[in-house]
Amino acid sequence: MENLLYWIGLAAVAVNALTGVLDAGRKNMDLVGAVMVGSATALGGGTVRDVLLDRPVFWISDQTYLLVAFATTLIIFFAVRGLKLSPRLFLIPDAVGLALFTIAGTQVALEWHAPWLVASLLGVITGVVGGVLRDVLCNEVPLVFVRGELYASAAWAGALALVGLQYVGVSSVIAAWVGMAVVLAARLFGMTFRITLPTYSERE
Numbered sequence: 001m002e003n004l005l006y007w008i009g010l011a012a013v014a015v016n017a018l019t020g021v022l023d024a025g026r027k028n029m030d031l032v033g034a035v036m037v038g039s040a041t042a043l044g045g046g047t048v049r050d051v052l053l054d055r056p057v058f059w060i061s062d063q064t065y066l067l068v069a070f071a072t073t074l075i076i077f078f079a080v081r082g083l084k085l086s087p088r089l090f091l092i093p094d095a096v097g098l099a100l101f102t103i104a105g106t107q108v109a110l111e112w113h114a115p116w117l118v119a120s121l122l123g124v125i126t127g128v129v130g131g132v133l134r135d136v137l138c139n140e141v142p143l144v145f146v147r148g149e150l151y152a153s154a155a156w157a158g159a160l161a162l163v164g165l166q167y168v169g170v171s172s173v174i175a176a177w178v179g180m181a182v183v184l185a186a187r188l189f190g191m192t193f194r195i196t197l198p199t200y201s202e203r204e
Helices: 002-026 031-053 064-080 091-111 116-137 152-167 172-193
Strands: none
Touching: 002 031, 002 064, 002 091, 002 116, 002 172, 031 064, 031 091, 031 116, 091 116, 091 152, 091 172, 116 152, 152 172
């Protein structure tokens, strides 16, 4: 599981960095702005998780994560520079990044002996905080806070699936793959069929 968790983390960093650069590109940011947005998107969620768990921050302990974030940011910046980008272009990789980081965050929290509910919520935090930072830096309302398709709820469903499967004795590797599939399926299903959660509204 340790090897799988490591590669999931690296993949999550790369995918989230990609979404950050794409969003920065739509705002016509320069290279420094794109690097800042991409890095914050890639590293923000895991950083908050590690601080809350009082464990060494993952990209400080292993700078490979930082190098992957920087490399992905630079490659994508120069690859898409000058292209007209659709506002929805980053939604698919964002869903993949959400699935990867949610499961990685939940598993790390479990291995750090966090209670199951805390671990699942830390998984959600790991999955969504990077996107929140991306949207704030790009001067947009964070995607997780606006009325729209399933997002944080999709992450939580996958996190709970991971926790539940491990509780009943399923191997952590299989549970991780199933958890990622749940997050990704729920997010894509919500986007495809415009499924939303109930919203608060006052009577007139």
